[in-house]
Amino acid sequence: MPVKDYSNIFVRYDLVTESPYYSINRVAGEDQVMQRVIECVILGDLDNIVEVVKCALEENDPVDVIYNGLLKGIKEVSRLWDEGIYYLPQTLLASDTMLVGLEICENRLGCPVRKRGVAITHTAEGDIHDLGQKLVNALLRASGFEVIDLGKDVPVEVVVEAVKKHKPDILCGTAQLSITMGSFKKISEMLTIEGIEVPFVCGGGGGVTLSFITGFVLGIYGKDASLAPKMAEDAKRGMSWEGIRRKYNE
Numbered sequence: 001m002p003v004k005d006y007s008n009i010f011v012r013y014d015l016v017t018e019s020p021y022y023s024i025n026r027v028a029g030e031d032q033v034m035q036r037v038i039e040c041v042i043l044g045d046l047d048n049i050v051e052v053v054k055c056a057l058e059e060n061d062p063v064d065v066i067y068n069g070l071l072k073g074i075k076e077v078s079r080l081w082d083e084g085i086y087y088l089p090q091t092l093l094a095s096d097t098m099l100v101g102l103e104i105c106e107n108r109l110g111c112p113v114r115k116r117g118v119a120i121t122h123t124a125e126g127d128i129h130d131l132g133q134k135l136v137n138a139l140l141r142a143s144g145f146e147v148i149d150l151g152k153d154v155p156v157e158v159v160v161e162a163v164k165k166h167k168p169d170i171l172c173g174t175a176q177l178s179i180t181m182g183s184f185k186k187i188s189e190m191l192t193i194e195g196i197e198v199p200f201v202c203g204g205g206g207g208v209t210l211s212f213i214t215g216f217v218l219g220i221y222g223k224d225a226s227l228a229p230k231m232a233e234d235a236k237r238g239m240s241w242e243g244i245r246r247k248y249n250e
């Protein structure tokens, strides 16, 4: 007898999430426009993200679109990954979609002509998880800092050389992998040997915790990207790394 009902035989959870109703049910909020942004990220919808984000920007501030749209979408993707529903391809597509949306928001945020100071950002050696770093870049630029973006998977020596060359007010690092976050400690040791005392704000996931980051000299834990401009401002005004750590980490 031919099978008529396949529903109890095989469920492709990655396909289940492709239903247009999926994210509406799971991440639902009142705001339909923001909802579409969230949904585009979850579904990795590169075809529509530009239009959807532009539409959201007609009614919302770029920072709101970043936090209430793009970031909410990628948080849901993280959950789907952690639950084993999403694999690398879906997650990569979702990340790329978020980056396209972020670039549009960043352009809309603009950057003041007069530079307030200089920041260097990087994603740790061996690590390609750069969404947090790109978020930090956008927020720092919007508040008037010149950002020297060293990119992802940056060797520790390159970071130290860049600090010696550009003498930034603040150095930022992002990592997601437990095996890469050790590079932050190495950078701190190498800078200390050189006698450089730049505030080094580190954020990310996995083992990147307050206790790990404040366990080495210069290290300041950055729980959220939105703190980066405030910390950079304090550093520019001459607050030491110890002072910034006290203010934000205690």
Ligand code: B12
Binding pocket: 074, 075, 077, 078, 079, 081, 082, 088, 091, 092, 095, 096, 126, 127, 128, 129, 130, 131, 132, 133, 135, 136, 172, 173, 174, 175, 176, 177, 178, 179, 201, 202, 203, 204, 205, 206, 207, 221, 222, 223, 224, 225, 226, 227, 228
């Ligand atoms: C997206 C993602 C990917 C994407 C990355 C795309 C990209 N361009 O970044 C892709 C698909 C490529 C990927 C690949 C891999 N991934 Co991945 N990935 C994730 C996922 C789903 C989300 C991470 C993320 O981007 N979150 C959103 C961003 C915005 O968060 P964030 O960086 O932490 O930033 C926030 C704060 O930390 C803070 N912040 C960050 N930086 C800074 C800096 C400053 C200055 C400040 C103030 C604040 C701040 O601000 C942000 C919020 O405002 C997580 C799952 C999870 N549960 O987190 C796994 C996860 C991180 N991945 C994991 C793994 C293992 C991998 C792979 C090794 C898988 C593989 N087998 O190949 C590869 C990595 C290869 C490599 N060498 O790096 C593991 C890591 C486990 C661990 N602790 O070591 C996780 C946790 C999944 C899991 N549970 O197993 N991944």
